[in-house]
Amino acid sequence: MTTDADASRNAPLLVTMGDACGIGPEIAARAAISGDLDDAVVIGDPAVLRRAAAAAGIAVVIAVIDHPSHREAVPPGALAVCVPPGLPTGLAGLPWGVVHAEAGAAAARCIECAVVAVRAGAGRAIVTAPIHKEALAAAGVKFPGHTEMLQALAADAGRGADVDGGPVDGAAAPLPAVRMMLANDELRVVLVTIHVSLRRAIDALTVDGIAETISITQDALRRAGIAAPRIAVAGLNPHAGEGGLFGDEEIVLIAPAIERARAAGIDARGPYAPDTVFMRARNASGHPGEFDAVVAMTHDHGLIPVKYLGVAEGVNVTLGLPFVRTSPDHGTAFDIAGRGLADPSSLRAALRMARRLAG
Amino acid sequence: MTTDADASRNAPLLVTMGDACGIGPEIAARAAISGDLDDAVVIGDPAVLRRAAAAAGIAVVIAVIDHPSHREAVPPGALAVCVPPGLPTGLAGLPWGVVHAEAGAAAARCIECAVVAVRAGAGRAIVTAPIHKEALAAAGVKFPGHTEMLQALAADAGRGADVDGGPVDGAAAPLPAVRMMLANDELRVVLVTIHVSLRRAIDALTVDGIAETISITQDALRRAGIAAPRIAVAGLNPHAGEGGLFGDEEIVLIAPAIERARAAGIDARGPYAPDTVFMRARNASGHPGEFDAVVAMTHDHGLIPVKYLGVAEGVNVTLGLPFVRTSPDHGTAFDIAGRGLADPSSLRAALRMARRLAG
Numbered sequence: 001m002t003t004d005a006d007a008s009r010n011a012p013l014l015v016t017m018g019d020a021c022g023i024g025p026e027i028a029a030r031a032a033i034s035g036d037l038d039d040a041v042v043i044g045d046p047a048v049l050r051r052a053a054a055a056a057g058i059a060v061v062i063a064v065i066d067h068p069s070h071r072e073a074v075p076p077g078a079l080a081v082c083v084p085p086g087l088p089t090g091l092a093g094l095p096w097g098v099v100h101a102e103a104g105a106a107a108a109r110c111i112e113c114a115v116v117a118v119r120a121g122a123g124r125a126i127v128t129a130p131i132h133k134e135a136l137a138a139a140g141v142k143f144p145g146h147t148e149m150l151q152a153l154a155a156d157a158g159r160g161a162d163v164d165g166g167p168v169d170g171a172a173a174p175l176p177a178v179r180m181m182l183a184n185d186e187l188r189v190v191l192v193t194i195h196v197s198l199r200r201a202i203d204a205l206t207v208d209g210i211a212e213t214i215s216i217t218q219d220a221l222r223r224a225g226i227a228a229p230r231i232a233v234a235g236l237n238p239h240a241g242e243g244g245l246f247g248d249e250e251i252v253l254i255a256p257a258i259e260r261a262r263a264a265g266i267d268a269r270g271p272y273a274p275d276t277v278f279m280r281a282r283n284a285s286g287h288p289g290e291f292d293a294v295v296a297m298t299h300d301h302g303l304i305p306v307k308y309l310g311v312a313e314g315v316n317v318t319l320g321l322p323f324v325r326t327s328p329d330h331g332t333a334f335d336i337a338g339r340g341l342a343d344p345s346s347l348r349a350a351l352r353m354a355r356r357l358a359g
Numbered sequence: 360m361t362t363d364a365d366a367s368r369n370a371p372l373l374v375t376m377g378d379a380c381g382i383g384p385e386i387a388a389r390a391a392i393s394g395d396l397d398d399a400v401v402i403g404d405p406a407v408l409r410r411a412a413a414a415a416g417i418a419v420v421i422a423v424i425d426h427p428s429h430r431e432a433v434p435p436g437a438l439a440v441c442v443p444p445g446l447p448t449g450l451a452g453l454p455w456g457v458v459h460a461e462a463g464a465a466a467a468r469c470i471e472c473a474v475v476a477v478r479a480g481a482g483r484a485i486v487t488a489p490i491h492k493e494a495l496a497a498a499g500v501k502f503p504g505h506t507e508m509l510q511a512l513a514a515d516a517g518r519g520a521d522v523d524g525g526p527v528d529g530a531a532a533p534l535p536a537v538r539m540m541l542a543n544d545e546l547r548v549v550l551v552t553i554h555v556s557l558r559r560a561i562d563a564l565t566v567d568g569i570a571e572t573i574s575i576t577q578d579a580l581r582r583a584g585i586a587a588p589r590i591a592v593a594g595l596n597p598h599a600g601e602g603g604l605f606g607d608e609e610i611v612l613i614a615p616a617i618e619r620a621r622a623a624g625i626d627a628r629g630p631y632a633p634d635t636v637f638m639r640a641r642n643a644s645g646h647p648g649e650f651d652a653v654v655a656m657t658h659d660h661g662l663i664p665v666k667y668l669g670v671a672e673g674v675n676v677t678l679g680l681p682f683v684r685t686s687p688d689h690g691t692a693f694d695i696a697g698r699g700l701a702d703p704s705s706l707r708a709a710l711r712m713a714r715r716l717a718g
Contacts, residue, residue, distance in 0.1 A: 197596045197597075197605045197607075198561060198596050198597075198606060199561055199606060200605075201597075238554055238556075238659060247556025247557060248556075249556075274659040276666055276670070278663055278666075278667055279666050279667050279668070282668075287669075299634070300597060304637055304664050305664065307634050307635055308641065308664045308667050309641075310638060
């Protein structure tokens with residue numbers, strides 16, 4: 001798979017505004033005034049951003065530009081916006097904190113536009129503000145969330161993909177294998193399985209799936225500048241199965257996947273007991289981590305430790321796409337939208353992570 | 360179930376010395392010189408304790424007493440020892456860090472003696488130093504670990520129970536329902552399931568088992584002085600099942616168990632998403648916890664967050680016994696036994712927790 005990273009090294013980050021009725025536009029405005037968007041362009045609706053800034057009492061200059069490459073004409077501290085063609089109108093009149101089909105459709109259009117731009121080298125990476133699943137569904141978007149949409153758009157980029165109806169020109173391109181990484185200052189975790197029941201997650205584990213996760217993790221960490229990543233692989237069962245006494249997935253699935261990764265030159269180790277591997281990987285002041293990332297078999301084995309110290313600094317990264325995509329680790333927060341209460345820390349962390357991963 | 364807690368309020372804590380070839384005797388000696396055993400009696404072998412202190416370079420006075428009630432005759436900073444009748448001899452000649460049947464038999468005898476003493480009101484609580492599963496097995500002890508042994512001894516106390524062969528007088532008494540609690544300064548977690556594969560843990564979940572765990576948690580927290588404990592119950596599946604989309608155990612098992620607990624007057628809440636409930640319960644400086652304990656469905660959902668910040672301060676508590684039992688959250692550490700490297704922090708934390716729970 002080719003990447004456009006080299007061509008876009010000096011291009012701005014592309015920040016999709018997210019659901020117009022949620023906190024996305026507000027945290028973008030707040031990030032802009034602190035200078036965090038000086039190398040970024042928001043893909044969105046200027047009226048929505050203006051309304052969010054006003055509601056939150058944020059005095060930000062909003063500059064509409066025709067193309068991301070015009071970012072440098074906008075002064076530091078201002079918010080540069082590119083408006084996607086075909087964006088629904090009237091978004092700034094929608095009430096805060098409510099599911100609206102128009103907001104869902106607009107959020108999808110911004111993402112689609114950002115992918116086209118990043119694939120064309122006009123953006124260095126994509127940072128997505130939160131969208132709402134129900135609003136997407138109300139708009140007839142066939143994807144349940146960012147990850148699936150980005151996966152499909154990445155496969156179809158340049159072929160006239162359309163988020164409402166799949167590729168225009170017939171047969172779907174193969175989807176890139178993607179994985180979710182959650183990261184904060186102390187810990188990076190990559191998940192083998194995500195949004196399925198725990199029973200189905202166990203059923204879904206395969207040597208191929210685990211080995212592919214390790215390989216995707218290796219690629220992402222190398223891209224982030226770690227020459228020889230140390231990758232810990234967590235077990236599934238208590239004590240990593242205690243030699244088969246508490247389950248055999250470590251023996252039958254996880255160890256062979258690690259073996260395969262090692263044969264490919266990856267410094268993957270384990271399977272380690274889930275209850276101590278995250279403690280060992282934790283990289284904090286006075287506590288150097290033993291590993292650069294942990295591959296976890298289940299959603300909660302991986303996310304419990306990442307979130308334990310708080311979610312404000314957490315960043316969600318989609319690995320395996322042909323471009324860098326990060327996002328804050330929170331949702332649209334409809335309950336506090338338009339009230340000036342939203343915390344931009346996670347968006348800021350997502351911007352930092354995007355810069356680092358984009359090189 | 361009756362308890363002897365009232366009768367024993369002024370009695371010493373009883374510390375079993377653990378495996379003679381591990382770090383138990385050494386951390387006991389270290390705790391003694393810092394005054395942490397001034398209200399405690401070690402149940403063990405003076406020769407083993409002397410050897411461990413010498414090997415670790417700890418100048419501790421060891422005073423052998425005939426009965427725990429003589430503790431007050433021993434000066435502060437000294438280590439008071441009671442020797443169980445029938446303790447194997449020659450233990451102090453065994454090499455460090457190796458599995459020995461004699462060490463396993465001695466460790467079991469100390470535990471048995473401590474239970475008899477605490478049931479007779481001669482001890483306020485039991486704090487167990489680490490034992491080795493293989494040494495127990497080599498000694499023909501039929502229990503895999505402390506918990507199972509204590510459970511059986513509690514059921515049989517006063518009836519001539521024998522760790523090698525079960526109750527002497529025929530039919531076994533019913534075992535008390537016990538649960539494992541792991542606690543540190545920030546978090547208390549009680550586990551519904553422990554040492555089984557993740558698949559079997561899911562199969563083992565029942566409304567009764569979850570409700571009983573909540574009830575045992577309530578009793579323990581009240582005993583620790585919390586008048587109206589706030590108990591969070593974690594879900595099993597990602598996002599606590601997202602309304603049934605990712606598994607139905609929350610709907611079929613966990614919510615009904617919470618309902619039953621609430622009907623019994625317990626402030627149990629949930630089921631909450633596993634990935635954020637521990638963060639919410641975390642009680643740290645500037646971050647007051649929302650709950651006094653979290654009931655977790657699986658070993659690793661519960662232990663990952665407790666261990667994330669390190670195991671030095673972790674304490675293991677067996678809830679549901681008719682007496683208080685705590686232990687450090689580490690093993691015999693055969694690799695460093697007899698070398699003066701063992702850290703007594705977790706034993707100290709276990710002593711503090713025992714004092715608190717014993718009231």
